[in-house]
Amino acid sequence: MDYRIEHDSMGDVKVPADKYWAAQTERSRNNFKIGSGIETMPIEITYAFGILKKAAAIANNKLKPEKMTVEKLSAISSACDEVINGKLNDHFPLVVWQTGSGTQSNMNANEVIANRGNELAGKKLLHPNDDINMSQSSNDTFPTAMSIAAVIGIEDKVLPAVDTLINTFLRLEKENDGIVKSGRTHLQDATPIAFSQEISGWRSSLEKDKKLIELTLPELKELALGGTAVGTGLNAPSGFDQEVAKAVSDITSKSFKSASNKFHALTSKDEIVFAHGALKALACDLMKIANDVRWLASGPRLGLGEITIPENEPGSSIMPGKVNPTQCEAMTMIAVQVMGNDATIGIAASQGNFELNVFMPVIIYNFIQSVRLLSEAIISFNDNCAVGIKANKEKMKNNLHNSLMLVTALNPYIGYENAAKTAKYAYINNVSLKEACLTLGFLTAEKFDEVFHPEEMI
Numbered sequence: 001m002d003y004r005i006e007h008d009s010m011g012d013v014k015v016p017a018d019k020y021w022a023a024q025t026e027r028s029r030n031n032f033k034i035g036s037g038i039e040t041m042p043i044e045i046t047y048a049f050g051i052l053k054k055a056a057a058i059a060n061n062k063l064k065p066e067k068m069t070v071e072k073l074s075a076i077s078s079a080c081d082e083v084i085n086g087k088l089n090d091h092f093p094l095v096v097w098q099t100g101s102g103t104q105s106n107m108n109a110n111e112v113i114a115n116r117g118n119e120l121a122g123k124k125l126l127h128p129n130d131d132i133n134m135s136q137s138s139n140d141t142f143p144t145a146m147s148i149a150a151v152i153g154i155e156d157k158v159l160p161a162v163d164t165l166i167n168t169f170l171r172l173e174k175e176n177d178g179i180v181k182s183g184r185t186h187l188q189d190a191t192p193i194a195f196s197q198e199i200s201g202w203r204s205s206l207e208k209d210k211k212l213i214e215l216t217l218p219e220l221k222e223l224a225l226g227g228t229a230v231g232t233g234l235n236a237p238s239g240f241d242q243e244v245a246k247a248v249s250d251i252t253s254k255s256f257k258s259a260s261n262k263f264h265a266l267t268s269k270d271e272i273v274f275a276h277g278a279l280k281a282l283a284c285d286l287m288k289i290a291n292d293v294r295w296l297a298s299g300p301r302l303g304l305g306e307i308t309i310p311e312n313e314p315g316s317s318i319m320p321g322k323v324n325p326t327q328c329e330a331m332t333m334i335a336v337q338v339m340g341n342d343a344t345i346g347i348a349a350s351q352g353n354f355e356l357n358v359f360m361p362v363i364i365y366n367f368i369q370s371v372r373l374l375s376e377a378i379i380s381f382n383d384n385c386a387v388g389i390k391a392n393k394e395k396m397k398n399n400l401h402n403s404l405m406l407v408t409a410l411n412p413y414i415g416y417e418n419a420a421k422t423a424k425y426a427y428i429n430n431v432s433l434k435e436a437c438l439t440l441g442f443l444t445a446e447k448f449d450e451v452f453h454p455e456e457m458i
Helices: 023-031 043-063 070-084 103-121 128-132 138-175 195-220 240-252 262-267 270-296 326-349 360-384 393-402 404-429 433-439 445-451
Strands: 003-008 011-016 180-185 188-194
Touching: 003 023, 011 023, 023 103, 043 070, 043 103, 043 128, 043 138, 043 240, 043 360, 070 103, 070 128, 103 128, 103 138, 138 195, 138 240, 138 262, 138 270, 138 360, 180 195, 180 393, 188 195, 188 404, 195 270, 270 326, 270 360, 326 360, 393 404, 404 433, 404 445, 433 445
Parallel strands: none
Antiparallel strands: 003 011, 180 188
């Protein structure tokens, strides 16, 4: 491999000749061989750095044009656009397991943008620290990148995915209107419910989750940039924080603003905890929905069998013809992963000592994983399972009329105690509720038929 020599404050370092990173990135690459080169900093953070570095250059050009010249701004902006568009992904090799402030990832961005910008300019124009990192510190850039990546992930991935599944459930509600089935509580037979009502519960849960997630966005959109090292804004010009927030908003077409208290922004990660809590709530509801679907589809002959779902692939290497609810299983595993991520994020967020939290890489690594998994799993579940849900009307009808809990309709006429005796008699003697009620002398056949209408119990 060909190398070139790069220099930082600690001396010379050999760097792969075909890479734009420089000495500090290379030191981190060699010092943190953890995660087998797989658990790298999320690419969403790389893109967020491209956004914030471009925004910082725009703000510096406005406030310090003698230092951030138009020529420098042009070169930085062009290099940042390539970062944002994913053209330079191969030049961001660092793993999550590095310094807890994300300093090496900040310097990775500084070095790549400087070297690529110099290449575009055709001369040595930009310095990683003096120009790309102007008016900034790793301590305010990394939390800013976290905020940008979190907002983009939620608004552009999670919420559209949730809307897709909501719309599928709305269609299923209409298609299944008028179908009555047995309800279930405690995994036991309960009073009747319309299948459309059951689906509406799934849909409403997702709508509620969407509202809860949206509540977190205004807090996530407050940026730490401008606080520099400890929140005081040292070495940043007056008004830099406001200008850079405006520039980030313009670049992303999203409404970011500067955090009102930079001391809080650097050390506390409560906004991320709050936002991931809402994602965890979504995961909990997705767990419930996926479990409902696979239980209702269980069988095909010996389970509940009240719905059918698409058959996507063989389910067994030994049992021919077996098909499993694989999309449901994937969804439930992802829900568990998101719940675990929430525990990691909460513990890491509690470690904001003095003026800085130094668990930020692991926080955003888990947050972004949850965003990816939830958004992709929802679409997969929707496209490969939910859209194909069909009611087994005959099975629903049979189960409904075999349910002993239909006896609840008799409460107003024979009382709770007698209704309980009727149900127990029917169960023990394996007879219908009507036969039990007549045998026990609680109602005449005519009166039973007059008051007993399962389809009207919903």
